[in-house]
Structure formats: structure tokens, C-alpha cells
Amino acid sequence: MLLTTGYNNEKMVSAVLKGGKEADRAFRFLYQSAMPAVRQFVLNNSGNEEDAGDVFQDGLVVFHQHIKDNRFRGESSFKTYLFSICKFIWYNKLKKRKRMSIVNDAEIPDLQDDFTIRVLDEDKSILAQKLLEQVGKPCKEILIKFYFEKVPMKQIAIDFGYKNEQIARNKKFKCLNRLKELLKGNMEIKGLIENIF
């Protein structure tokens, strides 16, 4: 049973990158093995159960991005690394909530400028997701696969059943044009993008 079997750094990275059932097992394992320590940390530092759940969820999103971007190099165990991310996220939330001056001594460099953390920290980010939904499901999926997940066009053409790469590419540009049109009058989202980037 994989859930009770340990993962080392290598196995964890490979499972997360493979996606599908392997990633599914890895994420469930992370919840079971790493969540209790994060929960305890948040509860010990002025948070409640809901806060702990939010922090761990955001922490996993950031951890996943770091694996994809090859920023997690296995210098510490994945549990320690994930814990450090969560700790950083909670300190940030505490700073905002209590207007406290806390020395956020992150063990992972550059978390202060982490793009994913900035997106998660911004309440209005959900509006971007909602706007993207308006371009329709296939368009949304193609755009996310290419611009966010960085899946090559060739693979997208196969996955979406296009005859060749060029047809998939044209479809992608049409989708992006549709999104550009939706974005034109939306000052709130333009402001959000300026804030984050």
C-alpha cells in the first residue's frame, strides 16, 4: 500500500511530475505525513484549524510549482521543504492580519518574490480564473496547458485530437484573442495583473 510506504525526495519529485495516479497518491501521502506538523505549527502561532487547512493547501500549490520549475533540489527532505514554505505563508498571513512585524526567516531563498505565493496571497486572483472560464472549456484547457503547464504544442495537438501542430497553434491563438477581447474592458483584472507581476 503506497500510502503507508515512505517516499524519498527522488520518488516524490518523480511522482508529482508524472501526474495522474502517481501524483494523486503522492499528494494524499503529503496530506497524511506533512499536514499534522503544519497544523500544529499554525495552531501554536495564533491560527485555527481553518487557517492550517488554507496554509497547507497553498503550501502544496507552491511546492508543486517548485518541483515543476526544478527549484526543489533535494537539499533538505521534501517534508522539511514543504514545512518551510507553509511557515513562510503563515508568517505572511500573520503579518497582514495582525500588522505584526515578524522576521520571516525563510530557509528557502527567494520566497519573498515567489510568483505563486503572490498570486495565492491576492484575494482577487479568483477573478482571473473566472474570466478564463468565459472563453469556454476547450480554450481554457489549451491555454493553461501551453502557457501555464508549458506542455509543447505537439503534445497538445495529440491530446486534443488536432490533425497537426499548426492547427493546434492557430486554435490556441484564436483562444488567446478571445481572452484579449474579454480583458479589454476589465480594469479590475488589469489592476490585478499589474499588482502581481
Add this chain to the structure above:
Amino acid sequence: MNVNTENMEEFERYFNDKMSAMEKEAFEAELKRDPVLKKESGEFEAAMKLVKVAGIMEEKERIGLYRKKYESTTKRQSGVKWLAVAAGIVVLMAISYLLILNKPAEQKHLFASNFEPYSTIAIRGENGDYPEWEAAMALYESGDYQPAYRAFEKIIWTDSSFRYPAMFYAALSLMPESKAGNETITRNLNDVINNYPVLHDQAQWYLALWNIKIEKMDNAKALLQKIASNATHYKQEKAKQLLNELN
């Protein structure tokens, strides 16, 4: 709707840093010269950025499904635990009744229900520029107690300025797994109580818990009395409750 695929290919290569230095320079000159192209590229960039933000939110939503599963499982487990506790209470009451209610209470659960890893923002803040300390704390906070203990032990012997905080956390790293006979915990915590005012109250509380765990009830009660009578102690109320339970 304007679908200028050629322009879009160019924008994409530019924003994804796929142009050579020369191409980039030429493209930027073109942008300066042509305001329509500049406007178009700005819109393209904004749309691309929006997809990246939305992608992260989609990812959060997906991870939220694991969270839901985990939370529903832990709730179910705690429900089962409560049932088990309720059933346990009934059995305990019956046994107690049979033994004319004179048997001393099982103490170990008092330790388990009161012991939680200690960590403070203040300690971390003061020591923010000390990598060995940070590494030891990271192990401790992620629940890797054995390696954390070894890391704190090393600090005790190599850095006198961090000796007492390291002694405190070394003792706490040992507590969850150790049994009676481990003298290090008592010795470390007593040293902290006697020599390091910053963690005096914390060390007192954990020493009381440790004495409960190893069933030295007189020592535990004496410490809890001290804590309960100290109005400024951060565990005063807890100590009172614990004393009631022990008595």
C-alpha cells in the same frame, strides 16, 4: 476579431525569451516605432499573464480536492475516536467501580493530551541568521525529532551563546519517544530553568509534563503547583486543570 498569427508568434517568442539578442533588439525598435503593435503586444502579454494566474488558481482548486478528502477522513476518524473514547469511559467506569474507585488514574494520556511541540516566533526572529540553528529548528518543526535532537546536541557543545535554547529544544525533541530512565530531559530542562530566564516558564511546564509521563507524580504536582500559583505564567490555567485531574 483580429487574428494576426504572425504577430502573435513574434509576441510569444519575445515574451518567452526565445529571441536572439539581435532579433530582440530589432523587435523592440519596431515596438517603439509602431504604437499599434505596441498596444497589441501589451494586450497579448496581459492575456498570457492572466492565464498564468488562472493556472495557479486551477491548481489550488485541484489540491482542494485532496484537502476535502483529508478533512473528511480525519473528521470520520475523530468521530470513531470519540465513540471509542465513549466506549472506553464506560469500560473504565465499570472497572473503577469493581475496584471500588481506588485505583490511581492512568497518567500517560495526560501527557499525550497536553504535550505539543513548542515553537515561538520570537526565538526564530532573534536567531534568523544562524543556519545550523535554522536547520535544527526546521527538523524539529517538521516532526523529525531524532535528527533534530542530534542537531541541537551539536549546538550545545559548539556554541555557548545558544547552549540553553538548544538544551531546551533537545529535551523537547526527546520527549515524544523517550521513556523513564532518560536523564537528559530532566537535566536539560533543569539547567534551562536555573540558568536561562527567557525559557524558564516553558521549561518548567515541559518538565512537569515529562514527570507525568515517567510517573513521578510528586515532582509533577510540585511543579504544577508553582505554575498554578504564578499569575504571569503562560500555562497557569492549564496547570490548574491538570492538578485537578491528577488529584
